[in-house]
Amino acid sequence: AQKVTQAQTEISVVEKEDVTLDCVYETRDTTYYLFWYKQPPSGELVFLIRRNSFDEQNEISGRYSWNFQKSTSSFNFTITASQVVDSAVYFCALIETSGSRLTFGEGTQLTVNP
C-alpha cells in the first residue's frame, strides 16, 4: 500500500530564512508520481509541482526547489528566502500509475514570521 509521511507537523521561521519541508513515501510500484500542494488560510489547495518516478532531476521555480531522491524515497521541498505569504499548510502526495487516487501526507504547517 502507498503511504506518504510528513514528519514535520509545524515549522516556524523568520522571514528571509530558508526552510525545507520533508516528505518520505512508500510504494511498491516502480512507476509513480509525486505532488506538492499548498493550502493557504483560505482553504483551497493549490498545485505546486508534479514529478514522475523516472525523473530525479531537481527542479527550481523561483524561490521554490524540490529534491527528489529515490534512494531514500524522499521528495523534499525547499523555500528560499521565505516570505510571510508562504505561510500555509503544505501537502505532499503520491499516486501510483496502477491506481487512480492520490494519497496525501498529513501536511506541514509553515508559519513565516515578519
Place this chain on the structure above:
Amino acid sequence: DGGITQSPKYLFRKEGQNVTLSCEQNLNHDAMYWYRQDPGQGLRLIYYSQIVNDFQKGDIAEGYSVSREKKESFPLTVTSAQKNPTAFYLCASSIDGTSGYPYEQYFGPGTRLTVT
C-alpha cells in the same frame, strides 16, 4: 473565471439530519473528487467520479453518498449514518480520470461542516 465552486463556506446542522454539500466546476473536467480534511490527518478520499453517471468509493465512503448526473456537478450528501461528520470538505476536479495519467487536481475553497 474558470474554477470550482463549493457552497456554502460554513454549514451547521443538527445531529441526525442529512446534509448535501454542493460542488460545481466550469473547467470542463471529466473527473471529480470529494475529500475530507481533519486536523493532523491530511486529506482522505471519500468518493470520486471519473465520468458522468459513474462514481467509486474512496477510503472513507461509509455514511456518505454522491451523484454525478451532470459533468459539472458532483454533490456530496453526508447522511445521519456518518458517525463523526464535523470536518472540512474539499471538492476537486481533474481533466481526465480514465487515461491513467495523473493530471493535477484543482480544488474548491471547501465547506466547513459542523454538526451538533
